[in-house]
Amino acid sequence: MNLSLLKLEIATCGLAMLVLMLEAFVPRRDKRFLGYLGAAGLLAILAWSYCPSVTAGGFTMGSGFNGMWVNDAMALYFKRLFLVGTALVLVMSVGFARQLEGGAGEFFALLMFGCTGMMLTASVNDFLMLFVALETVTVSGYILVAWLRRQQQSLEAGVKYLILGALSTAFLVFGITFIYGSTGATGFADVAAKIGTAGAPLKLGLLLVLAGLGFKMACVPFQAWVPDVYQGAPAPVTAFLATGSKAAGFVLLLRVLFGALQSVKPTWVLVIGTLAGLSVLYGNLAAMPQRNVKRLLGYSSISHAGFLLLGVAAADSFGIGAVLFYLVAYLFTNLCAFTVISCLAGTLPDDERENYAGLAQRSPLLAAAMTVALASLAGVPPMAGFFAKFLIFTAIVGQKMWCLVIIGAIGVVVSLYYYLGVVKAMYWQEPRETGAITVAWPMKALLWVTMAAVIGIGVCQGAFTRWAFDAAATLVK
Amino acid sequence: MIPVTLEHYLIVSVLMFSLGLAGVMLRRNALVVFMSLELMLNASNLALVAFSRFNGNLHGQIFVFFIITVAAAEVAVGLAIIVALFRRRQTVQVDEINSMRL
Structure with missing residues (x-):
């Protein structure tokens, strides 16, 4: 176990928890500064990701955790994209904060937890890891979409996102079950090795996994949620879904297609x-x-x-x-x-x-x-x-x-x-x-x-x- | 007495999954829809444990722990959203959730 492979994610998650804790102590009118703190922190992590210790093929590059995790140039590219995107969405949310009832601090923290999940998706090399990373993004998304709980549209968007999101999760999990059943493994490399000999259950499983990812990417025929959720969710959250969440779907698709299904x-x-x-x-x-x-x-x-x-x-x-x-x-x-x-x-x-x-x-x-x-x-x-x-x-x-x-x-x-x-x-x-x-x-x-x-x-x-x-x-x- | 094989578990699992899917498609009460979604996840849990037993390794059982945990988080968030919706609209019927149209 080499935790330094995860240091960008740990830093992001730590930052989110820090903001969540400070939320309790900061007076109401100063809460928006927590958003700036989060944005500045994310940009600092972005700058850190350019340090030689992260990039120069040293101890943080490579794969780890029994092959579940891979840090390569593409993972780093996507992590930087997520960090920049979330930092800008945080600044946008501060401008939007007048309309956010309840604790703005929790809103900022949830954006950063979502960002942590998206950064995890960039390095996924195992179907179990894929599931956990994707759900971190999705569950944060449910709360953020339904945030304006006195506005009917936001709540309706939240319920639609919740039901269709949970449905896609169910398909994804059922798909992974069949992949595991026919190969006896969940790692992309192990699945790739057995794909030639496995039969119909594996193909069914992979199709169901693609359906789950299609939901995140918002492509036809898994697009039913998109118009209502985009319309009903608070504008910064829509921006977050349109940029980060979609990119997370695509990085997972690329990992699955080129990691497990190359042949x-x-x-x-x-x-x-x-x-x-x-x-x-x-x-x-x-x-x-x-x-x-x-x-x-x-x-x-x-x-x-x-x-x-x-x-x-x-x-x-x-x-x-x-x-x-x-x-x-x-x-x-x-x-x-x-x-x-x-x-x-x-x-x-x-x-x-x-x-x-x-x-x-x-x-x-x-x-x-x-x-x-x-x-x-x-x-x-x-x-x-x-x-x-x-x-x-x-x-x-x-x-x-x-x-x-x-x-x-x-x-x-x-x-x-x-x-x-x-x-x-x-x-x-x-x-x-x-x-x-x-x-x-x-x-x-x-x-x-x-x-x-x-x-x-x-x-x-x-x-x-x-x-x-x-x-x-x-x-x- | 017939021995219980992998196929038996899988048939039950596929039945549970189909029941859940039918519930999501046909029922109009958001709570029942949500319950059906949980049934679909549990169908996967059953199949994973059975596969784990017959594949001879523990990956599947570990996966089940993760699914249970994530499903719990999803339920906590989901029920909160449905309760908030009920407070606002006094209904949880999904076909009455239609304020956004073209």
């Missing part, structure tokens, strides 16, 4: 390709008539799960590199969009598109940030989202999957319609109410940081693609 690649490429095509079509077509901006982003999240799966279906190191880059671009883009929604949550009656009419006159900064985010989601150059989609398309063209290329292209064209509908409302429609909307300075800073990241990653993609491709190279040999 049956042609079979799963077919399955993943089908899910990808369906998700892109469903997400984009169902988003077109939506009037609620959060709900629209929910459908958009389904379509982006589809684009990410296109990269997984390419199944070479280029495709996986594209997926890793896409997740980072998507993280900053979504955080930018949900920061705007958080800022407006206290001012506008709800998130209907009509309320966004004339936003450019009431707050030019919010309108500009939303436009940058939506342009990046739609894939307009020079935003990060454009280059991410470009890499994905290059990967599937390289594999000569023409059918998927056409579906992807249809998806991109359709998505322009509904994203630009929101932009049109903000700039070319008259506002219902006048009066400037003021934005507090931490939220302003967050808007500038995420906007700069979205444009910066798009313009200087070289460095970011190199990180992503280096990380992907450790997974795909």
Whole structure:
């Protein structure tokens, strides 16, 4: 047992518990500072992850705990992504704290416990570990989604997320049971060794595990929860689900596919390709008539799960590199969009598109940030989202999957319609109410940081693609 | 008397899982739905213990401990959410939870 393999996770979990304890002693009006403390702590852990003792192939890299745990470049890549994402969501939650009844400190702590779970998913190398890591994320998610317990929508979203989440957990566990039954082991390497000789029960098991992961990734046909939960949950929580939780689903998918199922690649490429095509079509077509901006982003999240799966279906190191880059671009883009929604949550009656009419006159900064985010989601150059989609398309063209290329292209064209509908409302429609909307300075800073990241990653993609491709190279040999 | 083999355990387990799934699909009371979900998890527990016995190693039984623990956490959170919903709406019928539509 080598606990130093887990030191980033232990630090994150410790930080969460510290915030939870301080919650009891800090006076009510100062509670929001706990959010800043958490964000600063997570960024410090991020900086620590660049220390030579963590990275330089030393004692914290490699696998441990009887092969259940693997720390490689891809694990580190995802852990950094989760740390940055959660730190930004914490700052966003501080800006949102007026609407959080009850202890804001618990809210921050739960975000950090969720982050710990997501960091665990990055290093999973065993089905038991997969289950525990995934549930840490999911159970924190249930509480966060239902947090606004005096608001009907938040509670309803919580119940839906709970029931569908628990259902997907049941499928996942039943799947793992059959994998264990037919191979006598739960480690990815052991399963990979026996996959040639095992029969139908193993295949059934793996299919059920994919269903459980599909729920986290929000791809068709496991997408039923997405629109309602995205609409009902508090905006920072939606941001957390859309960025971190989705990325956690994808890192687990990559670990299972390349750790345990490497030898049956042609079979799963077919399955993943089908899910990808369906998700892109469903997400984009169902988003077109939506009037609620959060709900629209929910459908958009389904379509982006589809684009990410296109990269997984390419199944070479280029495709996986594209997926890793896409997740980072998507993280900053979504955080930018949900920061705007958080800022407006206290001012506008709800998130209907009509309320966004004339936003450019009431707050030019919010309108500009939303436009940058939506342009990046739609894939307009020079935003990060454009280059991410470009890499994905290059990967599937390289594999000569023409059918998927056409579906992807249809998806991109359709998505322009509904994203630009929101932009049109903000700039070319008259506002219902006048009066400037003021934005507090931490939220302003967050808007500038995420906007700069979205444009910066798009313009200087070289460095970011190199990180992503280096990380992907450790997974795909 | 017939000997109890792995197949017997698996048949019971699959039956439990199917019953749970049917409950989740058909019942309208959130509490009963939640109970059915727990039944599905327990179906896995039974199969895991049986597999563990017939595979000749203890991995499966250890897995069961983790499932029980996680299920307990899930129940604690889940019941709290359902109670909060009841306080707000005075109902736990899932088909009345429909304030969010297109």
